[in-house]
Amino acid sequence: MSDQLFDSDRVSAGARWRDSTFMRIVREPMGALGIFLVALVVLGALFADFTGYSPIKLAMRDRFLDPSLAHLLGTDHLGRDLFTRVLHGARIALGVAFIATGISFIGGLVLGMIAGYGPRWLDSLLLLVLDSLRSFPTVMLALALVTLTGPSLSAVVLVVVIANLPSYARVVRAQTMALKATEFVLSARSLGARSWRILAVHIMPNLVGPLVIIVAMDIPVVITIEAGMSFLGLGVRPPTPSWGSILNDGYAFIRESSWPAIAGGLPIIIATLGFTFLGETLRDHLDPRLRQDG
Amino acid sequence: MLSYALKRTGLAVVITAISLILLISMIQFIPGDPAAVLLGPLASPAMREAFRQQMGLDQPAIVQILRFFGRVLTGDLGTDVLTNRSVLITVVEQLPYTLALIATSIGWSALLGIPLGCFAAVYRGSLADRIVGVLSVSSIALPAFVVAVYSLLLFSVKLGWFPTIGAGDQGAPLDQLHHLVLPSLAVGLGWVGYLARMVRASMLEVLSENHIRMARAFGLTERTITYQYALKIAIIPTVVILGMGVGNMISSAVFAEIVFARPGVGKLIFDSIATRNYPVVMGAVMITTGFYVLSTLIADLIAAGLDPRVRSAL
Numbered sequence: 001m002s003d004q005l006f007d008s009d010r011v012s013a014g015a016r017w018r019d020s021t022f023m024r025i026v027r028e029p030m031g032a033l034g035i036f037l038v039a040l041v042v043l044g045a046l047f048a049d050f051t052g053y054s055p056i057k058l059a060m061r062d063r064f065l066d067p068s069l070a071h072l073l074g075t076d077h078l079g080r081d082l083f084t085r086v087l088h089g090a091r092i093a094l095g096v097a098f099i100a101t102g103i104s105f106i107g108g109l110v111l112g113m114i115a116g117y118g119p120r121w122l123d124s125l126l127l128l129v130l131d132s133l134r135s136f137p138t139v140m141l142a143l144a145l146v147t148l149t150g151p152s153l154s155a156v157v158l159v160v161v162i163a164n165l166p167s168y169a170r171v172v173r174a175q176t177m178a179l180k181a182t183e184f185v186l187s188a189r190s191l192g193a194r195s196w197r198i199l200a201v202h203i204m205p206n207l208v209g210p211l212v213i214i215v216a217m218d219i220p221v222v223i224t225i226e227a228g229m230s231f232l233g234l235g236v237r238p239p240t241p242s243w244g245s246i247l248n249d250g251y252a253f254i255r256e257s258s259w260p261a262i263a264g265g266l267p268i269i270i271a272t273l274g275f276t277f278l279g280e281t282l283r284d285h286l287d288p289r290l291r292q293d294g
Numbered sequence: 295m296l297s298y299a300l301k302r303t304g305l306a307v308v309i310t311a312i313s314l315i316l317l318i319s320m321i322q323f324i325p326g327d328p329a330a331v332l333l334g335p336l337a338s339p340a341m342r343e344a345f346r347q348q349m350g351l352d353q354p355a356i357v358q359i360l361r362f363f364g365r366v367l368t369g370d371l372g373t374d375v376l377t378n379r380s381v382l383i384t385v386v387e388q389l390p391y392t393l394a395l396i397a398t399s400i401g402w403s404a405l406l407g408i409p410l411g412c413f414a415a416v417y418r419g420s421l422a423d424r425i426v427g428v429l430s431v432s433s434i435a436l437p438a439f440v441v442a443v444y445s446l447l448l449f450s451v452k453l454g455w456f457p458t459i460g461a462g463d464q465g466a467p468l469d470q471l472h473h474l475v476l477p478s479l480a481v482g483l484g485w486v487g488y489l490a491r492m493v494r495a496s497m498l499e500v501l502s503e504n505h506i507r508m509a510r511a512f513g514l515t516e517r518t519i520t521y522q523y524a525l526k527i528a529i530i531p532t533v534v535i536l537g538m539g540v541g542n543m544i545s546s547a548v549f550a551e552i553v554f555a556r557p558g559v560g561k562l563i564f565d566s567i568a569t570r571n572y573p574v575v576m577g578a579v580m581i582t583t584g585f586y587v588l589s590t591l592i593a594d595l596i597a598a599g600l601d602p603r604v605r606s607a608l
Contacts, residue, residue, distance in 0.1 A: 135583060140545070140582050144317060146567070147576075232549075255451060258447055258452070261447050262447070265440040265444055272436065273436075
């Protein structure tokens with residue numbers, strides 16, 4: 001009897017593993033490719049210190065070397081190993097992506113719930129401000145901001161938050177308004193629950209799931225904004241390696257050697273494609289209702 | 295329709311006004327001294343003080359915002375620090391280059407993306423549909439500046455097919471077109487995928503509706519049904535997206551103009567940051583933001599003209 005129980009437990013554990021979201025994503029070609037590319041980026045960020053080169057130390061004798069076993073992606077105009085710089089750039093890209101999306105996530109959640117649950121006048125006011133924030137083209141906003149603050153990583157994070165938070169808040173607001181009219185919220189209210197308790201206990205848990213997917217799908221956008229701003233010299237300052245600044249160095253010396261430009265663009269392509277593929281498959285499995293196409 | 299148009303235009307005006315206020319109040323809220331950032335570390339305290347007075351930064355915030363607003367309403371966006379000309383003229387001079395780039399990019403991406411989306415919807419679930427799907431997603435994910443640098447490297451530096459810099463000689467349309475190819479490739483590529491996805495999605499919705507089944511029952515050819523019945527309806531959300539896309543394209547155009555050293559508003563702003571020409575930066579950002587609000591307004595009005603249901607939404 002006990003053996004049988006043990007057996008059936010094990011079978012169901014195996015079935016659960018085969019049916020887990022992770023395995024379902026891996027079975028899709030696009031999902032598997034996405035996980036593979038994202039894993040490359042994450043591993044690169046983890047092992048950036050073990051390539052045997054410094055990402056910032058100059059080696060003028062080794063300028064513009066072509067790729068070889070010693071320098072997998074060649075070297076740049078200051079003789080620095082491009083592979084090492086690309087791996088260190090992964091840290092910047094992932095770091096900005098997680099900090100900036102985290103802040104926009106929390107901010108969007110809070111503002112959206114306030115707009116959706118609060119008084120009408122506050123809702124209208126918040127909507128107007130959010131819509132106005134959305135009316136700046138992202139790069140224009142970045143350029144205007146950085147003229148005032150000077151280039152820095154926090155400027156990048158600020159631009160990402162201003163660019164993304166309004167649409168998250170709008171999604172949360174719409175969902176909050178829908179949930180506000182549901183029976184379980186009405187019954188909580190009739191039992192005398194306070195507004196903050198209804199928001200935190202009854203409404204928020206229903207918002208977090210869909211919002212996580214939407215925010216995760218924006219990670220490639222955030223990586224693009226960071227790389228783009230660093231490409232324009234508005235993000236990290238040299239000699240800190242960011243994929244955007246590596247690409248910009250490569251662009252500046254594009255006639256001397258193609259490799260720095262290729263090395264700067266490649267990780268951006270890998271990361272944006274990887275996170276996009278992963279995000280698309282994840283969304284299809286977790287919440288098909290969010291799909292914009294049939 | 296008229297009441298919708300009036301309401302929608304009113305909303306656009308309010309949004310433009312608020313975004314201008316936000317832009318100018320950024321100076322107040324952002325920590326740090328703009329005079330120090332703009333003049334660089336070598337500026338003496340006296341120079342910074344003079345700059346603050348010249349820009350009105352020593353006034354209280356509310357005075358600054360009101361004064362600024364008054365000037366914008368009269369069309370005075372300030373004076374170009376380098377040339378002493380009006381900022382408005384400096385920016386408007388560069389605008390045609392950017393508009394040409396955006397128009398070309400929208401043009402070719404719509405010509406390719408809309409038929410691709412139709413094709414994918416008609417052959418739904420086929421291998422071709424899946425390939426179009428993956429390519430669309432990939433083209434949306436690729437940043438414009440990577441496409442710009444890679445196409446510059448491949449087609450200009452290595453193969454020598456296209457020029458690397460500038461916008462071509464004035465009065466030589468073919469030469470100008472030749473200079474537009476690579477920049478508009480970079481700006482428009484993501485839009486091919488985006489449009490294909492949008493059109494596919496709305497086509498699938500329309501194709502499953504009753505009047506399409508009716509048309510089939512009457513024995514109309516698939517071709518007539520697809521292009522004359524379904525596409526007419528399915529194109530409406532795409533028009534709205536195209537209007538919003540102009541803002542996105544302004545951002546991509548900044549990169550394309552810088553990579554290909556093309557004149558244009560993006561290049562102007564970028565160069566003005568390097569020369570610390572603060573009034574030009576702010577003026578150009580304001581004009582492009584206004585332009586973006588205007589393009590979404592036009593797109594919404596067109597959509598409302600095409601689809602009565604949109605009119606009742608506001």
